[in-house]
Amino acid sequence: MSAQKDPAELPGVTKEQAPAAAPPGVPGPRRGQGGEDGTRADGTSSEGTVLNVFSHGVLVIWGLLVTMPLLWAVVSSFKDDSEIFGSPWGLPSALHFDNWSRAWDKANMGQYFLNSLIIVGGSLIGTMLLGAMAAYVLARFDFPGNRFLYFLFVGGMGFPVILALVPLFFVMKNMALLDTYHGLILVYIAYSLPFTVFFLSGFFKTLPTSVAEAALIDGASHTRTFFQVMLPMAKPGLISVGIFNFLGQWNQYLLPTVLNVGDPDKKMLTQGLVALAVSQGYKGDWSGLFAGLTIAMLPVLAAYIIFQRQVVAGLTAGALK
Numbered sequence: 001m002s003a004q005k006d007p008a009e010l011p012g013v014t015k016e017q018a019p020a021a022a023p024p025g026v027p028g029p030r031r032g033q034g035g036e037d038g039t040r041a042d043g044t045s046s047e048g049t050v051l052n053v054f055s056h057g058v059l060v061i062w063g064l065l066v067t068m069p070l071l072w073a074v075v076s077s078f079k080d081d082s083e084i085f086g087s088p089w090g091l092p093s094a095l096h097f098d099n100w101s102r103a104w105d106k107a108n109m110g111q112y113f114l115n116s117l118i119i120v121g122g123s124l125i126g127t128m129l130l131g132a133m134a135a136y137v138l139a140r141f142d143f144p145g146n147r148f149l150y151f152l153f154v155g156g157m158g159f160p161v162i163l164a165l166v167p168l169f170f171v172m173k174n175m176a177l178l179d180t181y182h183g184l185i186l187v188y189i190a191y192s193l194p195f196t197v198f199f200l201s202g203f204f205k206t207l208p209t210s211v212a213e214a215a216l217i218d219g220a221s222h223t224r225t226f227f228q229v230m231l232p233m234a235k236p237g238l239i240s241v242g243i244f245n246f247l248g249q250w251n252q253y254l255l256p257t258v259l260n261v262g263d264p265d266k267k268m269l270t271q272g273l274v275a276l277a278v279s280q281g282y283k284g285d286w287s288g289l290f291a292g293l294t295i296a297m298l299p300v301l302a303a304y305i306i307f308q309r310q311v312v313a314g315l316t317a318g319a320l321k
Helices: 047-078 081-086 098-105 111-141 146-157 161-174 179-205 209-217 220-231 236-248 252-260 269-283 286-306 307-318
Strands: none
Touching: 081 286, 098 111, 098 146, 098 220, 098 286, 111 179, 111 236, 146 161, 161 179, 161 236, 161 252, 179 220, 179 236, 209 220, 209 236, 209 252, 209 307, 220 236, 236 286, 252 269, 269 286
């Protein structure tokens, strides 16, 4: 066997560049072996790996706790009443689509679903338009009372809605807005504006000022700059706050219960679900109840699945700017 050459004797390697040779009888470091501080060859530590595994395990458990009740409700909507009580955790022997048709027609879920679409759609458009305009002005312009108006909106987030139900009812009654679509739309807009202005004002502050200044130099008015330049740039934030407003308004139960008391055809989907759940004590149509619950969940799940990436991008955009 040939003798091992010293690294300094290799061609093109100086003594300063050559690594120190290990003393005789002492093995050198092996490839992939970690250091004394627990750091591996790839730069990750054993403690970080354990923490990563633990955090992923917690997320998996949390995901199961959230998705299992939803899946159980969807599966139960295709069973009959005997299967719901006989094998609550099993799959249906046959798909009973008549549960959905019975909930849609006989339980009047179709009308309630249409009412919710009209009211939530109108209030969402109004909330996003007015909230974006107010947030843009408060975030990009300095004028006397700017901070006062901003904190006035922020203070609305901490005001409990239940304290305003009685005066709100009499105000709506005096204005003949009870049991009307436009009355509930106005209330939903006022209910959602504080959070919308708070969220979007912080987002508009992260947008580059040079773009707006360039548009103004080119002759664009403030209105045109807002609608054609700044608003498209704020699309991630608009989608994020729009999803949150949609979830809050679609699942709202307290306000329509107080303000829709006379006309049963003007009830929201949440009111219809409560009425259907109460009626189960006399009829026992549990399969129809699960079908109505699934009908109410589908728009929310669809909206979140479609705009999931935009929601995450909007929440992290402010931190990345």
